[in-house]
Amino acid sequence: MHLHPFAWTPAGTLLILDQTLLPTQERWREIHSLEALLEAFGSLRVRGAPALGITAAMGLVAVVRERAAAAPRAGALALVEEAAEAIALARPTAVNLRWAVDRMRRRAAGTAGEGDAIVAALRQEADAIWAEDQATCAAIAEHGQALMRPGIRVLTHCNTGALATGGIGTALGIVLRAGERGLDPEVWVDETRPLFQGSRLTAWELLRAGVRHTVLPDAAAAALLADGKVDLVLVGADRVARNGDVANKVGTLGVAALARHFGVPFYSVAPTSSFDPACPDGSRITIEHRDAAEVAAPSGVRVAPEGSPVYNPAFDVTPAALVTGYVTERGILHPPFED
Numbered sequence: 001m002h003l004h005p006f007a008w009t010p011a012g013t014l015l016i017l018d019q020t021l022l023p024t025q026e027r028w029r030e031i032h033s034l035e036a037l038l039e040a041f042g043s044l045r046v047r048g049a050p051a052l053g054i055t056a057a058m059g060l061v062a063v064v065r066e067r068a069a070a071a072p073r074a075g076a077l078a079l080v081e082e083a084a085e086a087i088a089l090a091r092p093t094a095v096n097l098r099w100a101v102d103r104m105r106r107r108a109a110g111t112a113g114e115g116d117a118i119v120a121a122l123r124q125e126a127d128a129i130w131a132e133d134q135a136t137c138a139a140i141a142e143h144g145q146a147l148m149r150p151g152i153r154v155l156t157h158c159n160t161g162a163l164a165t166g167g168i169g170t171a172l173g174i175v176l177r178a179g180e181r182g183l184d185p186e187v188w189v190d191e192t193r194p195l196f197q198g199s200r201l202t203a204w205e206l207l208r209a210g211v212r213h214t215v216l217p218d219a220a221a222a223a224l225l226a227d228g229k230v231d232l233v234l235v236g237a238d239r240v241a242r243n244g245d246v247a248n249k250v251g252t253l254g255v256a257a258l259a260r261h262f263g264v265p266f267y268s269v270a271p272t273s274s275f276d277p278a279c280p281d282g283s284r285i286t287i288e289h290r291d292a293a294e295v296a297a298p299s300g301v302r303v304a305p306e307g308s309p310v311y312n313p314a315f316d317v318t319p320a321a322l323v324t325g326y327v328t329e330r331g332i333l334h335p336p337f338e339d
């Protein structure tokens with residue numbers, strides 16, 4: 001059984017595994033209100049593009065369900081609209097948030113009847129979004145096996161495993177599946193500054209799965225590649241533009257440039273729900289900038305003087321020219337993505 005970072009309570013509210021506490025504590029939080037849901041997104045208690053989409057859908061149901069079910073049709077739709085817009089704006093870079101919320105909106109608007117029927121339909125839609133992502137992850141892991149071979153050494157950045165999705169994961173899912181099949185992959189885990197999604201989350205998942213891995217400071221990736229210790233780079237995506245430019249966790253661009261320099265293939269791994277057909281190229285992707293304290297005082301420990309300005313983008317954009325290919329649930333693709 002793979003881990004899932006969210007669950008329904010029997011009453012129909014949402015539980016999330018608080019990823020800010022990993023790897024030292026495994027604590028679940030119940031999400032009762034829109035404020036709590038937005039706080040969970042903003043604090044990265046739940047994170048990773050596909051998981052954001054699924055949590056957006058489940059969270060929308062969880063936070064409107066009581067009031068909407070008791071409301072007449074127009075009132076229920078208004079409640080859905082209000083919550084949906086706030087959720088879609090919670091994090092600007094991962095397109096999955098807007099993708100999931102728009103799908104929920106369409107389902108609400110297309111459902112006949114009063115509030116109770118709309119809430120029931122939304123719950124079905126959220127379950128479908130989760131189930132589809134699970135199948136999508138499985139298909140990505142399968143297509144990705146074409147890149148695997150016994151003992152392969154993979155460098156990854158951020159966390160793209162079960163914690164970031166509704167299934168086995170995307171980039172990490174490929175490696176986890178290879179491990180299940182006895183290929184004994186080895187993973188180099190970029191710690192992923194400033195919030196350590198690599199060392200806190202990816203390493204935790206790999207340890208649970210019994211996959212060989214080593215954590216490294218992001219700054220050591222260059223030396224690692226120069227030493228010829230990496231066969232393949234696999235990373236996720238928060239948004240893929242029509243021309244193939246990829247927004248992903250900050251630091252991905254550096255890894256991509258290094259991989260090109262040292263002749264190592266670099267693949268972006270993502271479901272097609274992370275592809276944004278409305279976005280022509282990476283210059284049009286909004287990059288989230290985060291609080292200075294994450295850099296200047298990580299975990300409350302001050303490492304830069306009070307008063308020094310901080311630059312803290314959460315994502316960067318890797319140009320399509322640096323990407324060897326895109327592993328999706330439909331196979332390994334190459335731009336332009338006209339379909």
Ligand code: MRU
Pocket residue numbers: 044047048049050094157158159160161164165169170171197235236237238248249250314
């Ligand atoms: O800020 P985060 O932790 O949500 O950033 C996550 C990433 O950048 C992942 O690589 C991406 O969302 C893909 S997750 C399968």
